[in-house]
Amino acid sequence: MKKIVVSGKTIEDAVKAGLQQLQTREDRVKVTVLEQPSKGLFGLIGSKEAKVELELIPDPLEEAAVFLQNVFRAMNLDVSIEQKKEKDGMLFNLIGNELGILIGRRGQTLDSLQYLANIVANRYSDSYLRILLDAENFRDRRKKTLEQLAERLAEKVVRSKKEVILEPMSPQERKVIHAQLQDHPKIKTYSKGDEPNRRVVIALK
Numbered sequence: 752m753k754k755i756v757v758s759g760k761t762i763e764d765a766v767k768a769g770l771q772q773l774q775t776r777e778d779r780v781k782v783t784v785l786e787q788p789s790k791g792l793f794g795l796i797g798s799k800e801a802k803v804e805l806e807l808i809p810d811p812l813e814e815a816a817v818f819l820q821n822v823f824r825a826m827n828l829d830v831s832i833e834q835k836k837e838k839d840g841m842l843f844n845l846i847g848n849e850l851g852i853l854i855g856r857r858g859q860t861l862d863s864l865q866y867l868a869n870i871v872a873n874r875y876s877d878s879y880l881r882i883l884l885d886a887e888n889f890r891d892r893r894k895k896t897l898e899q900l901a902e903r904l905a906e907k908v909v910r911s912k913k914e915v916i917l918e919p920m921s922p923q924e925r926k927v928i929h930a931q932l933q934d935h936p937k938i939k940t941y942s943k944g945d946e947p948n949r950r951v952v953i954a955l956k
Contacts, residue, residue, distance in 0.1 A: 753807040758800040761788055769805035781806040811880050812841060815872040819843070819864065828853070840881030843868065850886040858893055861886060862921050894927055901931040904953050905938045914954035919944070925951050 755772060759765030766782055773780065786802035816832050823830045830847035845853060854861045865884035872880045883890070904915045917928065928951045929940050939956045942949050 754804060756785065756802060756804050758802050759788075760800060762801045762803060765801045765803040766805070769803065773805060773807055775807065779808050779810070781808060809875040811872040811874075811876040812882070814875050815868040815882055816843070818871045819868055822864065822867075823847075823853075826852070837883060840883050842883045842885060845884065845886040854886050854889050858889055858921075861889060862923075893924070897924055897927045898931045901928045901953070905932055905935055908953050908955060909937050912955060914952055916943075917951045917953070919948045919950050922946075922949075925949065928953075 753773070755769055757765045757769035757772065759768050762784055766777065769782075770777060770780065783804040783806070784801070785804055786799060788801040789799045812834065816834070819832060820830075828847060828849060830845050830850070830853070833844040833846055835842045835844060852860070853864065855863075861884055865882065868882045868884060869880070872882055904917070908915055920928070925942055929942075932938050932940050932953065937956055938953060940951055940953050942951055944950050
């Protein structure tokens with residue numbers, strides 16, 4: 752954590768100077784008064800300025816973004832992050848070229864980066880924060896693919912009267928399958944197995 756020590760005629764002056772130096776707001780720092788100002792003889796000789804320590808309080812989203820940028824630099828990728836508040840949390844939309852390497856097979860790399868970004872952010876947060884990572888609109892495209900897959904497999908189960916076990920999926924992807932088929936009149940879904948090999952089962956009711 753970044754700390755600076757600043758002096759000023761008054762505590763307020765010292766804090767103000769420190770905030771300018773750190774280029775931040777007062778609610779983003781912890782202030783510790785090291786020395787109170789005092790007037791010397793005749794108000795002149797031996798007078799002491801106030802001395803304060805300002806400790807920058809890390810912003811969880813900023814820390815997560817810095818972590819991701821360090822990963823991208825290590826991979827020699829030029830990627831910018833566009834942040835947007837969403838219903839489910841804060842969306843970090845990745846913008847740049849060659850994003851396929853960050854998405855990975857069926858979004859596995861993107862999921863791993865999202866998991867790590869959440870760990871970093873919540874290390875600095877008092878309440879739980881959720882960061883969603885996306886690139887090239889992958890999340891929406893993957894959701895549509897899974898919804899279509901769910902419908903196709905449901906038809907297959909109805910025709911064959913045999914249950915279908917899908918390949919292992921992340922909790923978010925399993926949720927898409929369950930949600931798509933929850934109102935199906937003839938089909939039920941449930942998950943079985945342990946992470947990371949937990950699978951969705953599509954079966955007749």
